[in-house]
Amino acid sequence: MLVKYGFIPLGTEWWHFYIPVSSDYELLDLSFSDLRKLDAKINREK
16 A cells, blocks of 8 residues: 555665655644644544
8 A cells, every 4th residue: 555655665674655746745743632622623524
């Protein structure tokens, strides 16, 4: 599934993938608490 969306498997570790042009994506540094709040907000808006 990861390959389908553009991720490339790391040759030395089957469970790790990377995305070739990672600079195209913003780096997020969110705590689990922040993620729970965001999830709750999204679910309220559905």
